[in-house]
Every structure is written in C-alpha cells, then in structure tokens.
Amino acid sequence: MIDSIWTNAEKKIARRVFDAAAERELSLLISEFKSKAASATDTETLWNIRDWLNKRQSEIDSEFDYRYSRLIFVFANLIRARKININDLAGISEQKLAEILSLTEQ
C-alpha cells in the first residue's frame, strides 16, 4: 500500500522538487517550440507543430500531476525519465523513498 500521507515538511520538499522539474520541462518545451517554429516554411509544418503542442500538453499534464495520492508514482516516473534524482528527495520518509525506488525498478 502506497503511503500517500505527506507531512508538511515532506510537502515542502516535494513541492520544491516538483516545481523545479516542471520548470525545466516547460523551459525545454518553449525552446523546442521556438526552434521548430523558426524553421517552419509551410503550413503543413504549422499543423504538425500544433499537433505536437497538443500531444506535449497532454503528456506534461499527466507527467506533472501534483496530487498527494499520485506523487509517489510521479516522482518514480520523473526519476525513470532522468528528470530528477532520488537524492533530490532527501528529507522525505524512508518508506516513501523505498516505494519510489521500487517503482523505478519495475
């Protein structure tokens, strides 16, 4: 059973790590978008960029889902995707860290 009770201290750590990862992700999205847009020369490419934005928005919404009931999974996914490191989460309970690590190995 996943531990979804987060203490205030843990929430602070979680929020910081989550926000920093989300910020990096969105920053990367903006640069990728600008680079795709700068090289567009036809409308086909415009519609492809629009479709790509839709896809990325839905991926990011699902990847960055800050609900305490989902956070263990969210952090495990972010670690698997090498977007955060388990050490970033130092300070949260050993049980949660173990759950997250165990999910990253699945």
Next chain:
Amino acid sequence: MIDSIWTNAEKKIARRVFDAAAERELSLLISEFKSKAASATDTETLWNIRDWLNKRQSEIDSEFDYRYSRLIFVFANLIRARKININDLAGISEQKLAEILSLTEQ
C-alpha cells in the same frame, strides 16, 4: 439563382485567382505564426498560439472552399476582405461577375 456552372476557361481563371489568394493567405499565416512564436516566453503563450492556429485553420478552410457551388460566395467574401479584386476575375461570365458584385454589396 446563383450560376454554379463554370466553363473550362472560367475554371482556369477561378483556380488561378483562388490559388494566388490562398497562397498569399498561407504565407501571411506562416509569417504571423513565426513572429508570435519568436516572441513567446511562457507556456501560456504557447497554448494561445496553438488555439490561434486552430481558429485560423478553421477560418481558412471555410474562406478557401473551392467548390463550384460555393465559388461565387467565396470570391465575394475575398473581395469584401480585400484579398482579391473583381478585376482579377476578368474573363468569367458577366452574369457571374454581376452575382459576385451583388453579394459584395450585401
């Protein structure tokens, strides 16, 4: 009753005028898109650009509808929007030109 029978000679003129207007429109769309994209600095702007692309695509699809049954209306709208000139259509029947002009005045 709108005349929607186009002779081959009229079709050639219509196609040329239509294609040239569509090309100008899409060219303008690409420049506007690139300029919006270049000045984007946050994701909110990205989603706004995506929504704007959706809107423009549907407007352009409706504005550039090359069906002979629609062409009189399409040319009237393009004239009203100052995207073509009635003189561009020289060579099509007097009846069609009169129908188009009459629609531009409504």
